[in-house]
Amino acid sequence: MYEVVHVKPLIAKFSLGDENVTLMVYLIPNVVATDNDKVVSVVSSPLITVVSDKPKMGELCNQRKIMTHKAVVPNHEIVSEGGTEIMVNNKKAVIKVKITNINVYPDLRDSFGSPCVNVSWIQLINA
Secondary structure: OEEEEEEEOEEEEEEEOOEEEEEEEEEEEEEEEEEOOEEEEEEEEEEEEEEEOOOOOOEEOOHHHHHHOOOEOOOOEEEEOOEEEEEEOOEEEEEEEEEEEEEEEEEEEOOOOOEEEEEEEEEEEEO
């Protein structure tokens, strides 16, 4: 058994021309594996939110369209590393997201007008 104590998103910012975009990644644990009361593995799902300061309409994002559109790899700045704190057998563990790559499809948009984003990431565990 485990308890989610606190979820703080990783926050990254980047620009597409005159459009400023904020990317937030929340890491939600699904399964926690332990060995002798020590956390050895956490299976997590990312919840990704993209917010633009200048939303605009465009073709809606979907996996098939991503394959036929050109991606932009923006320079990004990590504003907050965030992290998800869990308690396992009265011991604290923190899982964090480390972004390895961000692909942005400026001509594809979500239903709120923000650009379509594909994030590659790894998970770090501090137990």
